[in-house]
Amino acid sequence: MIPRHATDTALRLARGFPILAITGPRQSGKTTLAKSLNPGRAYVSLEEPDQRELALVDPRGFLARFPDGAVIDEAQHAPDLMSYLQGLVDARQRMGDFVLTGSQQFGLMSRITQSLAGRVGRIELLPFSLPELAGASLLPGDLDTLLWRGAYPPLYDRPLAPGDWFPSYIATYLERDVRQLLAVRDLTLFQRFVRLCAARTGQLLNLSALANDCGISHTTAREWLTVLEASYLVLLLPPYFRNFGKRLVKTPKLYFLDTGLAAALLGIRDSAALNIHPQRGALFETLVVGEFVKQRFNAGQPAGLWFWRDNTGNEVDLLFESGTRLQPVEIKSGATLVSDWLRGIEKWRSLVGADALPGWLVYGGDDEYSRAGIEVFPWRSIGEAAGRT
Structure with missing residues (x-):
């Protein structure tokens, strides 16, 4: 165990x-x-x-x-x-x-x-966190394998490949839980809805567009999404919009709570396909947000996480309370730091003023260091960063 x-x-x-x-x-x-x-x-x-x-x-x-x-x-x-x-x-x-x-x-x-x-x-209790996998010497050696495999326990305590386990998990969930919670006559339609949600992980939730793409009503889409939340498959990350006027996005962002499940729903069959996949950045962001959620849940605390975005596109991917102030976190899947990545945090700090905390950047590289007053964490240290919250 x-x-x-x-x-x-x-x-x-x-x-x-x-x-x-x-x-x-x-x-x-x-x-x-x-x-x-x-x-x-x-x-x-x-x-x-x-x-x-x-x-x-x-x-x-x-x-x-x-x-x-x-x-x-x-x-x-x-x-x-x-x-x-x-x-x-x-x-x-x-x-x-x-x-x-x-x-x-x-x-x-x-x-x-x-x-x-x-x-x-x-x-x-969510699937394994990165520190739990690392402590058992089971953390995958590269980021793409981790994103593709996810962190569900059966994939680490049994000789199972994601391509064998996830289809059965998805089918069982649809047949068992959905029939208990919803009067879904067409399970194929619901499965399409779940796959469309996976394609939107890491994005602002547009429930009307999601409903239209699936061919269902707005009310049905809301009901089905609520079931996914209640079953701990997805998380709606709320926006932070206090004290910064009215020109802010007030729509939540949708995240799956396991990247392996999201990758399976997206039809990604192996880790090699992730390297050039258009959803790789969104899956990495999903991984990081999920790790922060796991750290809080494991401590018996509510998620207590937000994001911030204004109507001109400035954004901070993650915010959490640190004492009486808010810690901004930027998330980028690239392995080489680019100065443009810091723009959202810099904008945030200019708005907050003297009370602003130094920002954090979690990225897909291997080195840990500071740049322009911002702490840079590699993907392997996501758990360390989340544990400092």
């Missing part, structure tokens, strides 16, 4: 809450983490029809089987169970009594909010 950086956070939360909830996309390692935190603890998966039926029909009887607590996998399949868990954990007053996992935010998190407020510590 590759050690997860969320482990310490999970142990801390389990000492202070009777229930620990681990959410994230399918195959991100939720069950493995939950079991590693609770060796010898009873385990039950609500993916199994008989267990799910018992939890739905006789929730009290279902929970009575676990006097010493349990790991309940895919708990979103029995959302009403949360109301019964409330009474049980209140009566037992034991910290870390139950661990719940779930791959959809809709059913699980809405019930947790309603029934278990104040009783649940929550971790959002």
